[in-house]
Amino acid sequence: MRTFILERLPAQPITRENFQPYGQVIAASTDGKLFDSEDAQLVLDRGTPRFYIMRLHSKGRKFHNITRHVQCTQCLGSLEGKEWLLAVAPPSPGSQPDLDKIAAFQIPGDCFIKLNLGTWHAGPYFDADFVDFYNLELSDTNLNDHETCNLLEAYGVEFGIATL
Template identity: 30%
Template sequence: MPRTLAPQPLTAEAFAPYGEVLEAAGDFRLINDGWCQRHHDRAGLDFGPDGRAGISVFHARPRTLPYRFDLIERHPDGSQAFLPMTQHPFLVIVADGPGAVPRAFLTSGAQGINLRRGTWHGVLTPLEAPGLFAVVDRIGSTANLEEYRDPEGWTVLAP
């Protein structure tokens, strides 16, 4: 019997156990002579004792729904923020650990995410091209990746 997930809209409340939703919503202060809303300090970045913040650009090939996956990963030494450079929705998969039932979220196209240090998650999954993302994560001299392959895998259904 196939194991399936129905993606749910990404909300700050639903995503809270895994990290923060990054979006221009809620409280703000006006800056730049009133022409810009600053939605301040939206994510807790954590790079461990031996790391530093780095900004990279990822260019990922888009996937389609339904989407089958069996790989999740985590970064035990640092948080990881994904900021889309286009306004296209992308799929976010998170899990409480290897073997746990994952959760699938669909962004609005105007949201990014910050995954807490050690959060199990799926790979970057844009749903439209170009899959361009600015990624803020840990840069350090030690390995910061653990992977788990589920022997049965999961399928995320189209909404």
């Protein structure tokens, strides 16, 4: 039987600055504000955009699979102002993320995140029984643009997200 390491991954409060290697944090702006770099910089021109609400049930805070999408950006946000957690790693040229660059974030319910093309991500994670999330991606993202790395197989590691 193969042994593995359970790594504790502390979740840091998300800011525009500390999330920049992975994507963008988008917060409320005043009505009528013109489009600028603080707005979500979307890549959705490679298929039919899909905006939907997905209900996720709690699955704890441990993960060993991490996924990326290279054909589109993805936006996620919780409904009802619920806080949630997400683990990410920056885009990488190979089929595996850089293990040393995996980070976790606490995301408040008053903003959403946009993941850059190729950003590895695991989650959302939360403590409630379920949370509804809005999700913007392409209509076939989960069929044709869904590359997953099993961290147990690749590195012998599983992560557990801890809040500060």
